Amino acid sequence: MAENPSNKLTDAYNQMLARAKQGLEKAGKGLGHALEAAEQKASELGELSREEAGKVGDYLRRDLHDAGQFLAETGQDLKAWLRFDLEQVESRMAELFLTVADKTKLELDKLAERAAQVGVWHTGEVTGIGTLQCQQCGEELHFHKTGHIPPCPKCQGTKFSRISWNA
């Protein structure tokens, strides 16, 4: 059976998140290292090409960095970042994401690396659980699981941001 290429990358995102968590727990060398090791593993095992692995790693890094920064700066919980109830997320994914986002927060605390990073998410890219906002019309897109970013359902816009929390 042919693999669906769109599931391939979303599955890889979830797998990479799980491996990053394992790496953090076992090696304890920090998130950057755990993510690199997870990227390498995916291409070594032939699950992804090296290029795909780098891309998926970047998607994951971007989401985690944003979540970690939110947790560090606002002192609020993941639910506030998601902008919906954690019960709407499959429990294994919720636990995974929460654990790794929390580690990211701790690292950012340590590094005092708080400079606001303004990320842009584009249609066609992969993102994990959370909420994106259309830069053109403000429409909110809720992701209850990892998925490909569609065009904005309201205005067909293709650029999205996380909702700003320090405005």
Ligand SMILES: [Zn+2]
């Ligand atoms: Zn829009």
